[in-house]
Amino acid sequence: MIDLKLLRNKKDYVASRLAARGTEIALDSVISADADRMSATRELEEMRKRMNEESAEIGKLAREGKDISARRRELKTLSDAIKEKESACREIEERFNSLALVLPNLPDESVPAGKSEDENVEIRKWGEPKQFSFEPKSHVEIGENLGILDFKRAAKMSGARFALYRGPGAWLERALISFMLNSHGANGYEEVITPFMVNRQAMTGTGQLPKFEDDLFRLEGLDMFLIPTAEVSVTNIYAGEILSAGELPRRFCAYTPCFRKEAGSYGKIATGLIRQHQFNKVELVKLSRPEDSMAELESLTADAELILQKLELPYRVVELCTGDLGFSAAKTYDLEVWLPSQNRYVEISSCSNFGDFQARRLGIRFRRESGAKPELVHTINGSGLAIGRALVAILENYQNEDGSVEIPKSVRHYMMDSDIIKKP
RNA sequence: GGAGAGGUGGCCGAGUGGUUGAAGGCAGCGGUCUUGAAAACCGCCGUGUGAAAGCACCGGGGGUUCGAAUCCCUCCCUCUCCGCCA
Structure with a gap:
């Protein structure tokens, strides 16, 4: 696997090194899959953060002996949404992996250029x-x-x-x-x-x-x-x-x-x-x-x-x-x-x-x-x-x-x- | 192949479904003390991602639940006993 940060930040460099190997790869599809993955993860994390906060609150209320059934029903919706998001993230992750794992290594700078x-x-x-x-x-x-x-x-x-x-x-x-x-x-x-x-x-x-x-x-x-x-x-x-x-x-x-x-x-x-x-x-x-x-x-x-x-x-x-x-x-x-x-x-x-x-x-x-x-x-x-x-x-x-x-x-x-x- | 037990941080080892990323110990690092060392005492001490906040991770995956290291299913692995075998 090549360095993803390098791929994100120096796409042209990566493309030119891969081209030197004769590898025709649409890097854009990898990069967009990577971006999808990051944004989906971010959204999921936001949801989880809310979930964690509210769950902790419910726990506290429950310990105080208060009625929490309403809050519970409310959170069930969020919980279900998180599950959906998780499975969507898994798919996105797999799509990314299938692209990233077939990218070959970059040739070292010292390697002579050549086709065959x-x-x-x-x-x-x-x-x-x-x-x-x-x-x-x-x-x-x-x-x-x-x-x-x-x-x-x-x-x-x-x-x-x-x-x-x-x-x-x-x-x-x-x-x-x-x-x-x-x-x-x-x-x-x-x-x-x-x-x-x-x-x-x-x-x-x-x-x-x-x-x-x-x-x-x-x-x-x-x-x-x-x-x-x-x-x-x-x-x-x-x-x-x-x-x-x-x-x-x-x-x-x-x-x-x-x-x-x-x-x-x-x-x-x-x-x-x-x-x-x-x-x-x-x-x-x-x-x-x-x-x-x-x-x-x-x-x-x-x-x-x-x-x-x-x-x-x-x-x-x-x-x-x-x-x-x-x-x-x-x-x-x-x-x-x-x-x-x-x-x-x-x-x-x-x-x-x-x-x-x-x-x-x-x-x-x-x-x-x-x-x-x-x-x-x-x-x-x-x-x-x-x-x-x-x-x-x-x-x-x-x-x-x-x-x-x-x-x-x-x-x-x-x-x-x-x-x-x-x-x- | 059959029966059972178990998988928690570098190692050992706690853990009731809710401030537990996780007690305690050992090892390690830094410091105090010491001529120096040991001992003692104090502090630090997981990984990933992210600029950060955060989020994730207690063998892997799935499920139940508002909430799972803790409950359920499944797979993998390790150990013990039996069988078989080099």
Whole structure:
């Protein structure tokens, strides 16, 4: 949710920032719904004030033993009117919410302007794509040849966009999870294991709802959803709480599976691990003071990059332009890893500062000092990293001509010290 | 799944349908005293909205009533016991 005071007082500014994202929204309807809401509330409060005063008087008269039946009948009319007004207010409130909750966050001033991903800006590159003396194969080919990835059998039980990892493939996936969690733990992130199913309120808080319900798996009859990212359950940890300044920043890392319908992505890569309905991810989440959030985004991005560096995988950092930002994000860096089979960089992490957008929806606040007014925290999160895609990058970048795959030094320890996966 | 108990401010804990936004205690903050600290004493000490007055909030929602933290319904959550189970 964006700041309503900002919307009221600087409508043109808000409109221009939203326009920068390419969001065509009739702000006037939101603003008038907001005005309706305020005036209706005001009227209701006036009525309630009168009600309270007169009720108190009746109470007094009753205690004095006087006859109050006439006053009572009189007040019944007001009481009924208040009830009507209350239900009218509820409707107005709902109309306002339905408009306000679908407004995306405003891009930070520092975000480059642009319409689509074509205008994203490369910030830096790390490592050199390896030159192969043979035609590098795709991870699907490598994995199926080695017998460590089996998409056909996964499809028997679950359909397209699911994977069966086998033997060393499963080990590597598990090794990557442990390796990443340990790396982040050493950098001061508190490891958490969260629920993988959350309620509607939690999803609305981080911004997945109400707008993107089609992308989520909903549990029949429960009004609960499978999380599409650990961001949801981790960010919700402090929902509705007021932290003390000393508790900030809070830094969390979490491994969770992620579930996404990937509706409308049918034109995109359908084979392999790149786009799955269920995938594993280690996520980094921070809560910080407003003035620290940009620095925390930079360091969180660096922490995610460190994983790629330790895996010795070439990557680049791209800053998303205004037109490519996600719904809740104010500023985003994508990490893209080099995939030889595609001869290009592919997204493996997305690190964003959400400003107070999620905190406002979730009611996550902090107090600078005891007695001070609570202020909204800022939330920052990023993948650190997507496990399946990291495995893809390893298979492709570490492949040998004979079809075997070397295991990066930093994960060997997590794979019973084996250094290569080859055909048995 | 069955039976019961309960959800009040940061925490504990009172609360008769009507000056209760809510006693009391603890914690916290400020002060007096002290060389300093402790103790003692005094004061402050919820959130939202609003410029303010005000209004709202005692798990959520609905109802009864002139008036609800207090009565009724419903949902959610927590705890205990039984069953089942990793």
